[in-house]
Structures are given as C-alpha cells and as structure tokens.
Amino acid sequence: MDQEELIRVGGRLRHAEDLHQTAIYPIVLDPSHPSTRLLIKDFDSRLHHPGPERVFAEIRRSYWILRGREAVRRYQHTCPECRRWKARPVVPKMADLPPARLRLFKPAFFSTGMDCFGPFQVKVGRRTEKRWGIIFKCLTARGVHLDLLNTIDRDSFLMALRRFIACRGTPAELHSDQGTNFRGEESELPESFAALSPELRQQLAKQKISFHFNPPAAPHFGGVWEREIRSVKAALYTTVGAQPVPEEVLRTVLLEVEGILNSKPLRLLQHQ
Known part of the structure; x- marks a missing residue:
C-alpha cells in the first residue's frame, strides 16, 4: 500500500531505472467495480476496439486488474461497437418454397x-x-x-x-x-x-x-x-x-x- 493508500502489485522490477513507478508497481483493481469498467471502456475506445489481448496488455502498463482478461472480455461482449465490428453473419432460416x-x-x-x-x-x-x-x-x-x-x-x-x-x-x-x-x-x-x-x-x-x-x-x-x-x-x-x-x-x-x-x-x- 503506497502513501495514497492505493494497493499496488509488488514485483521484481524494483531496480529498473528506466521505467515509471506506475509500471513497476501497477495499481490493483477489482474487476467488478464500476470504475474498473469505465477504465476498460476508455482504453477500448482509445484503441479503436481491438481484441481483448490488446486492451489487456495496454491496461497492464499501469493497472493490474484481478482476472483482467475475463473482465475485458466481459466488457467487450456488451460493447455495441465491438459487437458490430466482430459480428459474424447469421445464416437465415430457409423459408418454405412458394x-x-x-x-x-x-x-x-x-x-x-x-x-x-x-x-x-x-x-x-x-x-x-x-x-x-x-x-x-x-x-x-x-x-x-x-x-x-x-x-x-x-x-x-x-x-x-x-x-x-x-x-x-x-x-x-x-x-x-x-x-x-x-x-x-x-x-x-x-x-x-x-x-x-x-x-x-x-x-x-x-x-x-x-x-x-x-x-x-x-x-x-x-x-x-x-x-x-x-x-x-x-x-x-x-x-x-x-x-x-x-x-x-x-x-x-x-x-x-x-x-x-x-x-x-x-x-x-x-x-x-
């Protein structure tokens, strides 16, 4: 827990001099919190709705969402733009012969x-x-x-x-x-x-x-x-x-x- 009472992830990058402290110690987030959903929405929008791995990798630079891949997939499953761009054509049901x-x-x-x-x-x-x-x-x-x-x-x-x-x-x-x-x-x-x-x-x-x-x-x-x-x-x-x-x-x-x-x-x- 840092001075601002934010829970961060400890790791083995403490001696990295070229990385920002946020990348060395990313903030831990609850996957079901509304703020986490808004954060995923912001990253997904700025990256123009790519795949879940791309969004997850970009979020990992500063934040550590518990069960992050699942949270990103859950959001993109309900995102209208993601559903529109990744939708597959549905085979229509054949009607009776005239x-x-x-x-x-x-x-x-x-x-x-x-x-x-x-x-x-x-x-x-x-x-x-x-x-x-x-x-x-x-x-x-x-x-x-x-x-x-x-x-x-x-x-x-x-x-x-x-x-x-x-x-x-x-x-x-x-x-x-x-x-x-x-x-x-x-x-x-x-x-x-x-x-x-x-x-x-x-x-x-x-x-x-x-x-x-x-x-x-x-x-x-x-x-x-x-x-x-x-x-x-x-x-x-x-x-x-x-x-x-x-x-x-x-x-x-x-x-x-x-x-x-x-x-x-x-x-x-x-x-x-």
Whole structure:
C-alpha cells in the first residue's frame, strides 16, 4: 500500500531505472467495480476496439486488474461497437418454397420467372450497338428460354414475350423484379385485353397471364433466375468475350448456351 493508500502489485522490477513507478508497481483493481469498467471502456475506445489481448496488455502498463482478461472480455461482449465490428453473419432460416415452385403436375413454363441481363456490344455495319438478353426460367422444371432485346423498353419486351409464347406456350403466371419495362407491361396488357371484343376476350380468358412482382429493393428475391443468369454470362464471356460480334453470332451463341443449360440433369446421378 503506497502513501495514497492505493494497493499496488509488488514485483521484481524494483531496480529498473528506466521505467515509471506506475509500471513497476501497477495499481490493483477489482474487476467488478464500476470504475474498473469505465477504465476498460476508455482504453477500448482509445484503441479503436481491438481484441481483448490488446486492451489487456495496454491496461497492464499501469493497472493490474484481478482476472483482467475475463473482465475485458466481459466488457467487450456488451460493447455495441465491438459487437458490430466482430459480428459474424447469421445464416437465415430457409423459408418454405412458394407455390410457383411446386406446380408439379403442370406443363413446363406454367410458372415462369424472367429478367434482363447485359448489355452486349454487337456490330451493325461499321458501328456498334447495344443488345440485352432476356431469360425466361421455368420455376418447376428448371427449363430456360433465352432471347435478345434490341432495347430495354416495353415494346421490345412485348415482342420477346410473344416469341416466347410461340415457342414454349402461354404461361399462367410471370414473376419478375421491379424493372420499368416489366412494370409498364403490367398496365398495357390489361388495357389491350379490355379493348378486345367480348367474343375474343372470352376465347383469350383462359390464356390470361397473371403478373407477380418482387418487392422493391429486395435483391434476395428471384434467386432461381438470378443464378441462371450467372451461368449464361459465364458461358457467353468464355465463348464470345468482351469483343463486339455480329448480332447473328450473338443470337446463335445464346441459343447454344440455352441448349447446354437445358441439357443438364435435374439431380445427381447415383450409380448402384
């Protein structure tokens, strides 16, 4: 106990001349005292929230906290900044599959997800123009239909949808993100449908397509077709690269990629 009635640690550094007396005889502190917690908080803040060993080593220069490592860890476990910087991502719990993924007894592309990707540079004479790809993904059978768009607008998507229906049949529901070309499509088709004559409307009533949009600012939705776009881009960049090619070449390669994706097995083969 020193002259100020502070309990200090004795040691074998009494003959050290270059050390301060506080380093030779550090003050003993109770680990559960509020003053000790404030002291740890101050050191942790000044050191920008490092690991417990770093904070403990710095405190040991002047203070000797009984069970000091445990006290530092206990404080950092409740420190908001330490928890934020050292937090590990939590794996979210998988939700149930949506009904569109469970149309087991429906034809292919009955429930379809769609999205655009690109742009790609194509040669048109001596100039280059942009083209975008569009993917239609069967949510049940996992089939893929790829096509090219000249522009990212409503009319270009309408033409791509008509080509898709001519090749694959009319889907019952379409799922997409909040793209402006898709969002404009939702309002135009009902208006055109309502303008048809009653007889023609009655014939087309069975082919009416329901549109479902993902919530805005929700990139975790639509993972079924987003993952397929990654496979398409990988195959395109491996084959074509970043160089501009004629539109006919790009369309041909895109259809070949479609054939490769549609030929993959639905599950792993197990040999007996």
